[in-house]
Amino acid sequence: MTSEALPGWLDNPATPFDPSFQTPLPDRSLSHIVRPVKIGNVVLPNNLVLAPMAGVTDGTFRLLCSRLGAGFTVSELASARAITYRSRQTIDMVRFQAQARPYAVQLFGADPETMARAAAIIDELNICDIIDINMGCPVAKVVKTGAGSALMKNPPLAAEIIRRVRAAVKVPVTAKFRIGWSETTINVKEFARTVIEAGAQAITIHARTRQAGYTGTAQWQHLEGIKEICGDIPFFANGDIAAAEHLIELHRRTGCDGYMIGRGCVGKPWLFAELLGHSMFSSTALRFKIFRHQLIDMMMEHGPAAVPLFRVHLFGYLRNHPHSAKLRHALCNERNPSVVIDTGRDFFSGALQTSTAD
Numbered sequence: 565m566t567s568e569a570l571p572g573w574l575d576n577p578a579t580p581f582d583p584s585f586q587t588p589l590p591d592r593s594l595s596h597i598v599r600p601v602k603i604g605n606v607v608l609p610n611n612l613v614l615a616p617m618a619g620v621t622d623g624t625f626r627l628l629c630s631r632l633g634a635g636f637t638v639s640e641l642a643s644a645r646a647i648t649y650r651s652r653q654t655i656d657m658v659r660f661q662a663q664a665r666p667y668a669v670q671l672f673g674a675d676p677e678t679m680a681r682a683a684a685i686i687d688e689l690n691i692c693d694i695i696d697i698n699m700g701c702p703v704a705k706v707v708k709t710g711a712g713s714a715l716m717k718n719p720p721l722a723a724e725i726i727r728r729v730r731a732a733v734k735v736p737v738t739a740k741f742r743i744g745w746s747e748t749t750i751n752v753k754e755f756a757r758t759v760i761e762a763g764a765q766a767i768t769i770h771a772r773t774r775q776a777g778y779t780g781t782a783q784w785q786h787l788e789g790i791k792e793i794c795g796d797i798p799f800f801a802n803g804d805i806a807a808a809e810h811l812i813e814l815h816r817r818t819g820c821d822g823y824m825i826g827r828g829c830v831g832k833p834w835l836f837a838e839l840l841g842h843s844m845f846s847s848t849a850l851r852f853k854i855f856r857h858q859l860i861d862m863m864m865e866h867g868p869a870a871v872p873l874f875r876v877h878l879f880g881y882l883r884n885h886p887h888s889a890k891l892r893h894a895l896c897n898e899r900n901p902s903v904v905i906d907t908g909r910d911f912f913s914g915a916l917q918t919s920t921a922d
């Protein structure tokens with residue numbers, strides 16, 4: 565595919581996944597920053613990663629972002645315990661019928677034995693290239709079991725989980741964590757050393773504490789010096805990355821090997837294509853096609869639940885509208901996919917008005 569050829573999947577959703585789009589274009593400004601990277605024996609065609617986001621990065625969004633160039637995607641966090649019970653719902657959540665690769669399933673849990681058994685089950689299903697361990701989730705329900713970011717308060721247990729999972733699977737094992745539990749207990753450097761010594765084959769660090777949740781500004785200064793600890797192990801920076809200048813600054817300050825993007829691509833999945841050097845997605849007609857494609861794919865993945873689940877993406881697409889707050893209010897209970905598609909068409913054509921706008 566040349567840089568400006570229209571991707572076939574936009575008109576025909578049955579078009580097979582084309583990995584060539586994930587290769588960064590040779591002639592582009594970020595060529596020293598956006599490049600392939602290897603995790604264990606898995607080659608990522610580029611180092612732009614779609615962050616795991618529960619309730620957001622379903623199979624449709626993972627495939628969409630891969631099609632738009634993300635070099636790697638990660639599932640929403642999945643309960644290791646539920647997987648060992650062979651929960652249909654959990655396994656379906658991490659397995660999508662047309663999953664693009666490379667792809668990681670992310671597991672959470674605090675019991676090394678359960679984590680190892682769940683990882684082995686996922687590995688046997690052959691649905692992913694990498695297993696990622698969640699050590700950053702701030703949600704009370706998760707941390708009260710000792711999982712997620714609570715593991716940052718228990719480095720020996722985190723290390724044991726990594727060792728046991730690595731011993732149980734053939735695929736590489738990675739860890740995603742934060743800079744610490746609270747502002748007074750920032751331990752990101754020691755923690756990075758611990759998980760790498762235990763065998764983590766890549767790390768991703770969200771530059772916030774558990775205490776900060778998703779608020780405030782990511783504290784990139786705490787990512788400085790991490791690469792020196794990692795040696796050859798790839799280090800992915802995460803937190804508030806939404807534009808080329810963020811990659812440039814993080815690269816300069818931290819020498820990181822890759823960039824994980826979360827909220828910055830919700831309602832803007834073409835961000836990956838732009839960072840790879842593609843310019844065609846500045847077209848609002850193409851952006852509308854992407855919007856419509858996503859909703860239709862979600863209807864196939866989720867059935868009647870698709871429109872409510874799409875809402876977070878819809879509000880992402882609409883976020884720069886001058887009356888976005890009124891639109892959110894007007895659309896927050898909308899369940900009719902035709903209304904949502906018409907709203908998107910009007911928005912991208914510049915014709916979207918709100919009846920209460922003035």
Ligand SMILES: Cc1cc2nc3c(=O)[nH]c(=O)nc-3n(C[C@H](O)[C@H](O)[C@H](O)COP(=O)(O)O)c2cc1C
Nearest residue numbers: 615616617618640641770803804805825826827828
């Ligand atoms: C709605 C939502 C759900 C999330 N779910 C997960 C998750 O399942 N696993 C995980 O490791 N991180 C999760 N995160 C954290 C993101 O992966 C990422 O670390 C965080 O949003 C910071 O990146 P950003 O500033 O680019 O969004 C979630 C974040 C959001 C906003």
